[in-house]
Amino acid sequence: MGDELTICTPMRVEQAAVLAGLRGARAAGAAVRVVRTGMGPRRTRERLALAAGDGPLVVLGIAGGLAAHVLPGDVVVASEVRADDVTVACPAAPVLVGALRDAGFRVHVGPIISSSVIVEGAARAELAASDALAVDMESAWLLAGHPDRPAAVVRVITDTAEAPLLHFGVVQRIAGGLAALRRIAPVVADWGRAVGAREVMLASPRSFCAGVERAIEIVRRALERYGPPVYVRRQIVHNAHVVADLERRGAVFVDEVDQVPAGARLVLAAHGVAPVVRQQAADRGLDVVDATCPLVAKVHQEVRRYAGADHTVVLIGHGDHEEVVGSAGEAPGQVRIVADEAAAEAVEVADPDRVAYVMQTTLAVDEAERVAAVLRRRFPKMRAPRHDDICYATSNRQQAVREIATGCDVVLVVGSANSSNSQRLVEVARRAGAASYLVDDATGIRPRWLAGARRVGVTAGASAPPELVDGVVTALSGLGPVRLTEHRAVDEDVRFGLPKEVS
Numbered sequence: 316m317g318d319e320l321t322i323c324t325p326m327r328v329e330q331a332a333v334l335a336g337l338r339g340a341r342a343a344g345a346a347v348r349v350v351r352t353g354m355g356p357r358r359t360r361e362r363l364a365l366a367a368g369d370g371p372l373v374v375l376g377i378a379g380g381l382a383a384h385v386l387p388g389d390v391v392v393a394s395e396v397r398a399d400d401v402t403v404a405c406p407a408a409p410v411l412v413g414a415l416r417d418a419g420f421r422v423h424v425g426p427i428i429s430s431s432v433i434v435e436g437a438a439r440a441e442l443a444a445s446d447a448l449a450v451d452m453e454s455a456w457l458l459a460g461h462p463d464r465p466a467a468v469v470r471v472i473t474d475t476a477e478a479p480l481l482h483f484g485v486v487q488r489i490a491g492g493l494a495a496l497r498r499i500a501p502v503v504a505d506w507g508r509a510v511g512a513r514e515v516m517l518a519s520p521r522s523f524c525a526g527v528e529r530a531i532e533i534v535r536r537a538l539e540r541y542g543p544p545v546y547v548r549r550q551i552v553h554n555a556h557v558v559a560d561l562e563r564r565g566a567v568f569v570d571e572v573d574q575v576p577a578g579a580r581l582v583l584a585a586h587g588v589a590p591v592v593r594q595q596a597a598d599r600g601l602d603v604v605d606a607t608c609p610l611v612a613k614v615h616q617e618v619r620r621y622a623g624a625d626h627t628v629v630l631i632g633h634g635d636h637e638e639v640v641g642s643a644g645e646a647p648g649q650v651r652i653v654a655d656e657a658a659a660e661a662v663e664v665a666d667p668d669r670v671a672y673v674m675q676t677t678l679a680v681d682e683a684e685r686v687a688a689v690l691r692r693r694f695p696k697m698r699a700p701r702h703d704d705i706c707y708a709t710s711n712r713q714q715a716v717r718e719i720a721t722g723c724d725v726v727l728v729v730g731s732a733n734s735s736n737s738q739r740l741v742e743v744a745r746r747a748g749a750a751s752y753l754v755d756d757a758t759g760i761r762p763r764w765l766a767g768a769r770r771v772g773v774t775a776g777a778s779a780p781p782e783l784v785d786g787v788v789t790a791l792s793g794l795g796p797v798r799l800t801e802h803r804a805v806d807e808d809v810r811f812g813l814p815k816e817v818s
């Protein structure tokens with residue numbers, strides 16, 4: 316595949332703006348040409364040959380907004396482009412979105428309709444009744460005329476139903492749109508550098524673990540059985556998409572129990588809570604459904620057992636993580652939290668002969684073991700759980716990502732920033748030698764990470780839905796031919812039962 320990026324600009328003023336915006340990128344050696352492809356379907360089809368080639372193609376220009384939330388000055392990146400006779404998907408769209416947001420734009424992703432005539436009034440309203448976000452006069456025919464090329468469409472909105480073309484202020488809006496095109500052009504040039512054939516290697520296992528599946532199922536069933544609202548203390552699992560989905564279904568997420576109306580139904584999140592929280596819920600007369608992962612509950616049990624035997628319990632973990640706050644709350648006076656080897660060297664205990672340790676379930680296995688080794692040296696009689704507390708899902712996902720990372724240029728980890736096990740996957744991949752990045756979804760991918768990356772690994776934290784991984788793979792496949800392979804490090808078949816309130 317040729318590397319040269321072709322940017323198609325329908326109008327001369329758009330071409331001039333884009334060329335001005337590309338001065339720096341071209342001076343730095345970016346292989347990009349800008350062609351003026353003309354307005355409307357007939358001109359567009361006549362000039363298709365101007366954009367001939369096999370490198371990536373981007374249509375860049377101004378357009379009209381359709382959806383009510385799309386405003387003048389906003390940027391629309393097409394998920395697909397449609398005309399009466401053709402629809403073309405743009406799978407790589409998400410990879411432009413984050414970079415454009417970084418550049419300060421308000422960006423929407425969705426369908427763009429190509430119309431053969433300028434639409435205003437009733438015609439615009441008719442198109443707006445579809446799910447399309449914007450209307451232009453060229454993109455669908457341009458992309459249809461250059462099939463099988465990595466392609467994207469980026470449009471700056473200069474007119475809407477509220478601010479139509481033939482209306483006061485249109486000159487300023489178009490001038491603003493052209494200024495935006497100048498700023499967008501280098502972002503698009505960066506996107507072009509991410510294009511290329513590559514191998515995508517999926518780590519397995521990845522994504523949801525048994526504890527997360529159980530917690531989500533508990534909220535869904537509680538909503539079905541008892542009807543909304545069902546209150547959930549904190550994020551049920553640490554993933555923004557999961558939380559947003561459950562909110563749409565009627566779950567109400569609160570920070571603390573006192574935000575829940577007395578007598579309402581409350582689900583406790585997978586990370587577990589301190590006994591004081593359960594007491595607060597009981598005091599308010601709440602109907603509690605406990606979604607604490609059984610493997611977290613096991614750590615709570617260990618803390619209670621060791622503390623009951625008059626031991627100081629060293630909890631290896633991150634003190635600001637909800638799971639650690641909950642576990643430590645089982646015996647606040649007797650638990651010491653240590654996050655790393657230095658803290659393990661410094662921790663003070665009442666009696667060095669009466670010490671035990673437990674761990675947060677989502678730590679990096681190798682790091683946690685180094686901390687435990689320091690504790691064992693300092694407290695030779697230290698008691699330990701029969702099996703390490705780092706859960707099967709955490710260690711399996713770390714093993715899988717370690718094994719793929721050694722052969723990858725880049726590893727993308729799907730997960731939210733507050734997901735401990737997702738963060739650890741990034742660290743494990745980096746220690747194995749790959750560049751690695753955490754992304755909430757495909758819009759988190761930055762083109763510069765992929766420039767020159769021919770082998771890309773993909774995995775997901777235990778709280779990240781599998782469909783987000785599919786979205787990342789789809790986005791990568793929009794950037795050029797992908798050879799998809801899967802590396803299975805471990806087979807997983809763990810399932811947890813549901814509590815009686817929802818089973």
Ligand code: SF4
Nearest residue numbers: 524526527608676706
């Ligand atoms: Fe349970 Fe482990 Fe999943 Fe956490 S990551 S919910 S401890 S199975």
